[in-house]
Amino acid sequence: MKSKNSALYQHFMKRSSHITDEWLSNTPIQQSGLSTAKQYKEFVQAVINILTEKKPQKEWKAALECARKLARDKAVIQAPIHESLKGFKIFRRIFMDEIETFSNESAHDISKKEAFEWSKRLNLMLDEFIEQFMDEYDRTTIRQLHAQKEMIRELSAPVIPISNHIGVLPLIGEIDTNRAKVILESALEQCAELHLTHLFIDISGVPIVDTMVAYQLFRVVDSTRLLGIETIISGIRPEIAQTVVKIGIDFSNIKTEQSLAVALSKKGFRIWEGDVSVQNDKNMV
Template sequence: MKREKSEQLFKFILKEAPAMTEEWLKTRTEELGSLYSKHASKETENKLKEQNIAFIQTIAETLVAESDKVENHLKKWSIDIARDRAVHEVPLYEIIRQFKVFRHIFCSRIELFTQQTKLEITLKDVCAWNQHFHSTFDNMIERLSKEYDRVTLNQLNAQREMIQELSAPVIPVSKEIGVLPLIGEIDTYRAKIILESVLEQASRLRLTHLFIDISGVPIVDTMVAYQLFKVVDSAKLLGIETIISGIRPEIAQTVVKLGIDFSKVKTEHSLAKALEERGFRIFEEPQQEAT
């Protein structure tokens, strides 16, 4: 008898799935730019309908299907939704809020089933179903949150790698020579990125000479100088000769006041001069004669 009750509830929930989904969609508010906004496109709305009906089917089949099959369906739905929401940059709190809203709608259908069915439903049956579905909802939220966190972390790591490349781009100017133009303030985090990224890029490009231009760096303090020394020393171990250019007069004065020793570091007044000394001629555009 218990199995029959669960099967009847399962069929009832599947039948109610479209109506439950419409009821959920009506709870949407005016959230500009949100995937869950009531002003979202028709295409987005249709996708939400399709996803929610799939969710209802997945939840409902936990009443009657084998545990292995249910486990696979729960996992697949959670992963698919987590990836979709992460790609659309939907905040996790918004996703969990929708679970909260729909949980009430889902539980109301259990009550409606008990009112409409001809089967004899006991309080014990209702409590067991409620406990079962609440546990399943919590399980889905946990699965989705875990996958969402994994996807967003991968995205952040990819973005961080891109930022590292942009923060310290080594530009190859010949087969074995590269230029690293540094622009803007250098804090501890960026200094670490520069050290790690530059060495990786220089090694990958098989450079023999690396020109570091700091004319765009407003302040060179002890920390910045220390990191530059680390780059020079580390590059030397890789067989790469490093030349620093663009040390402006005010920076030179600061370096002297700080007692920083640049005597063992090869320096040039400008990047153009440094390249020219190594055989790269920098031609100026000819001035037009006055007519």
Template sequence: MNITINKKLYDFITEDPSILTDKWLSTRANTPSSVYSCDNHQAEGRLREQNGLFIRTVANVLIASEDTVNQEIKAWAQTVALDRVETRTPIHEVIHQFKIFRGIFWDHIREFVSKHKGEISESDIFHWSSLIHSTFDTVIGTFAEQYFTYYSGRLSVQSELINELSVPIIPLSDTIGVLPLIGEIDTQRARYITESVLMQSKDYHLTHLFIDLSGVSIIDTMVANQLFQITDILKLIGVNVHISGIRPEIAQTAVQLGINFNKIPTQANLKQALKANKILISDIH
């Protein structure tokens, strides 16, 4: 390895990172709502700072140890991945920008080679090619991992919020509540419903809970078993559960799957369920 020429290349790349960044930013198209849009002036300063650090991180592979470079790559990837997730930038857009900038980066190296022909051997060029391409690939891979981590975390938070908002017990009186369930209920949501219903029933001091399924399109055996568990758990704390609104297609599927709702009081709709238990809407204040 030619340490002297590596240092010269490093200095050439990092002396003025804005040269490379300007060339990269000049390739941007007018893409509304994208962080990479040429008319997104608010993001431009951030892009310049991030790309300047990216240039120094990649160039550092010429003079620094592998451990040092990997630490810098991870730090850069964490910062930029979080920014792209927060700006809702699709990962394919980011990968496309990596591709564009890789070409610009290598054009800059070619300029250096043309200026120092007598000092550079063929083995130096092959070494740089292997080293820098490998570093770009490592950055892209590390970025993708960090992006997935942050994106998955955000989806998890949003999912929890949606679940929380979609399991509201409506108190009809001091001891009576209604839980209208809407949409598809998968195993994960069913577990959340169990936890939420137990907590809300205790908070509201309920003695009767009417679960209305008229807005639910599919119930499988696992979800049905979860509903049975809700019933059993609530009975232990003194809450009687009543089911209403089982749609005909769900009832037919339940029979085919061998799901038995006989141990839970059921009615065709919520009004009938309330009436069957001598609860009149007009009596509720």
């Protein structure tokens, strides 16, 4: 069997470039843009070595890492997983055809049992590679989702410093329970990092202020107060004020202003044609 493995190895080595080219030309795997043809050729080489028992342990590790690298590349560009599975299916078919060709044309007397053993080994290998591929694809996708969530988290509640120790938190769009939690946690972190003494929360871009939104605003104000930060809420439109009164929300303990411009001006800021300046007087923060 050892001599037949060597003969099969020689057969595959002569055909390795053709196998790689056929694989790439018949599957969407070539569209990655991140993985190179060299990587696919290395994967083909590793499979050939394992199949014919040429340094199988060393090549097994290399092939698994190659499968994981392909998975990471695919996940980064968000390639559909079914495309990669189709690629492995075609890869399997190409190798099976090569085993059959070798068995039929070899000068060695290849029995059906020996051809079956090679095919069985190939299938077990590819099943493991596919499992590792999908596992790495999932891990990479999850990491990307976490990174995207963190980016969304930062953009959902951006505290904008407008001078030393003074920041503005403009809230725009609807606020649900999840975003409200993000606003509270992110705002507190940013306020601490910026060493703020004053925070202006503008809600003129929030279409609806219900009990939940009001409660979260109270939590932000109370939490920033514990950090020694004075917080002022601006942009409460007339229709929002009416809603607040109707549902019985008490804003009496929170500093509010009609607009951000008014709130800033009362703290020594003056706004001219979109520019913010600070008056040099005793009221300046």
